[in-house]
Amino acid sequence: MASPRYSLLRTLIPFDIYGGMKLTGKYFGKVLRQANRGLKRTHVVVEYPEVPTTLMPRFRGRLQMIKDEQGEVKCVCCMACEKICPTQVITIEKGKKEGRKTPFPIRYDFEMERCIFCEFCVESCGFDSIILNHQFELATYNREDFSHAMEGGFQNMFDPTPVSHYSVSSED
Amino acid sequence: MFKTEEMEINLGPQHPSTHGVLRVKLHLDGETITRCTPMIGYLHRGVEKICENKTFFQGQVWTDRTDYVASVSNNLGWAEGVEKLFGITVPRRAHYIRTMLTELNRITSHLLWLGTHALDIGAMTVFLYAFREREEILSIFEAFCGARLTTTAFRIGGLREDLPPGLEKLVRAFQARFLDCIDEYETLLTENRIWKKRTIGVALLNAEDAIALGVTGPVLRAAGSNYDIRKAFPYASYAEMDFEVATQTAADTYARYLVRLEEMRQAHRIINQCLDGLPEGPVMAKLPKVLKSEVNEVYHAIEAPKGELGYYFVGEKGGQNPYRMHIRAPSFINLQALSKMVVGRLLADVIAAIGTLDVVLGEVDR
Structure with a gap:
């Protein structure tokens, strides 16, 4: 004292x-x-909107499907990601494709508006066919833009989300 | 012609100093409070009921969203509770990493408390300095598990992955400068005469009342009790750590401030010990593919930054999800003490009392 x-x-x-x-x-x-x-x-x-931020390698962004070297979908419809998802945003439909031994997903839908980015789906996948990429500027104007599908959907599961008017980060 | 009457006013639910959607119904006689009732439920999502319909593995993501400023502590409570239910032994390395991250999380939680509490009372500067350090710890969480706030850091049986390369360096760089940062906060507040006038003797809650109301954490320890679950019922690797429980006897807002600052120093000590003594080995225990419980019930409590955080599980035979899950949320139980603290005091002391209780409304309402 x-x-x-x-x-x-x-x-x-x-x-x-x-x-x-x-x-x-x-x-x-x-x-x-x-x-x-x-x-x-x-x-x-950080001067964020002008200067892109750096992210850590383990950053959990948007769910994206991967193709192998031959341009073939790696997913074999084991449904592990659909089962583990806490918010049930993934829907898979099993099917067959000519000249492919393993099952082929006819439908792989991903509803991003309810996704909580926990990475349980990637963790459960035994075939490394999905990843969470490094995108975080995912806001859009229309609700439909959050629905992702393999083909014919509003957004493609294979490509990163298109860079919107307001986002400045590069497409990597 | 003139008459006096009690006035009833609402503080919140959109008041900036209630830290969320807390509504406090106050009965005022002039500026003195005669009755105080916290009204809760604005952020109720039914997490306990949702978790009954999720598997033990999935339920963890909801614990991130109860106390969202201390999500790692909540993850630890869930993971250790489920491990207790199934009798899983976690590898020693996983325990050390868990302890380290939980202590880092304690620092972030206390820094957010310090910044916002000081902001409520009127000290603006310390908020900016506190958030500078908090940012650094959140980057460490991002490096470890990929998310800054909703971490989902641990898995039942251990960790998902080992520490990423370079994380130890980040933590060491933070550790090297953090003690000086606490001294900076102390320079701004501890001897500050406005701070002392606003906090000393405000929102008193003696140990007897605190124990009767079930209040735990820094609020109880500032009243002279040294009840800390890390010492009383050691979990994770706290039994191997050398640290002291911070206590004060004044039982007022200033004493709670001193207790939390000392807790940050002790957390710093624990993190250093975790880094130095980090054992080699696996980080994940061997688990069955599907966890199926027996008829069993388990209560597991950990010392979250806000107090005793307990997870209560009831298992049913062959069930993959808990039959019943209950969270003993420290914020919810500590909020009861608000009425005891402020009745008979002035209106301005309510702001200090809400701040000093350190409630997070996500955890109060669940």
């Missing part, structure tokens, strides 16, 4: 306000010195 004389001094002279202002001034001066000078920037603000 501080001595009575010291605490009286504290009451008279605003050390606490001085300490707080010093800290604020320190950071203010630091940023002011580095602004637009080409120095190493230490401030934490």
Whole structure:
């Protein structure tokens, strides 16, 4: 505990306000010195819409299907992702295709509006046929645009979501 | 011609200082509060009922969305509760990583509390500094599990994957500067005379009342009790960690502030120990393909940032989903103390009391 004389001094002279202002001034001066000078920037603000953000490799974005080297769908309709999905956004219809031994998905629908991006589907997939890509600017104007299908749907399961008017990130 | 009468006003549900959709019905005599009733239920989603229809594996995603600022702690409670129900032993490395992430999550939760609580009371600056560090921890979560807030970090039986390369470096870089950051918050608040005037002696809740109301966490520890589940019933790898339980005796808002700051320092210590003593080995236990429960019931409690977070499971024979699931949410039970804290005090103290209880409405309503 501080001595009575010291605490009286504290009451008279605003050390606490001085300490707080010093800290604020320190950071203010630091940023002011580095602004637009080409120095190493230490401030934490990200100029997001103008400068694309960097994502971690494990980022969970939109569900996307993968094709193998021959351009063939890797999915074999084991229904594991459909079963594990907590919000039941995946619908698969099993079928056959000429010249293919394994089952072929006639339909693979994905309703993104209810997806919670938990990556359980990718985890359950034993054939590495789906991934969650690095897209996060997924907002659209129409509800139908959230429905993804293999072919003939509103959006294609194989391609990344088209970059909209407001998003600036590159298609990678 | 003139008469006096009690006035009834509503604080919330869209008031910026209620931290969500909390409505508090206040009866005022002048500016003194005579009656205070928290009205809840605006964010009710029926998580407990939903989880009865999901498998044990799927149910975890709902725990992210109860207490959304401490989702890793909620994931841990779910995972450990289910492991207790099935008698699964988790590898030691998984326990260490879980402990580390949960402590990082404790820091994020307390930082968000510190920033918003100070903002409510009128200290703007500390909010920006607290969120600067919080951002860094959220990046660590993103590197580990791919999401920043709704983490779904753990799996029943261990972890989905080992730590990604480079994560240890991120955590070490954060650890190196975090203690100085806490000192910065202290510079701004601890001796600040406005802060002291607004917090000392405000929202008192002594240990007797706190225990009677079932209040746990920092609110109880600021009243002099040293009940901490990490020490009382160690889970994960807390039995191997060396840390102290932060306690204060003043039982007011200022004491709770000091307790939470000290908890952040202790969390920092635990993370360092986890990183240094991280054992080698697998991170996932061997599990059957489908988990089928017996007739059994389990209660598992962990020390979430807000208090005792308990998961109660009832299993039925051959069932893949819990027959009944209940969450003992610390925010919900701590919110009861609000009326005890503010009756007879001024209206401005309600804001401090809501802040100091650290309620998250997603967890109150579930």
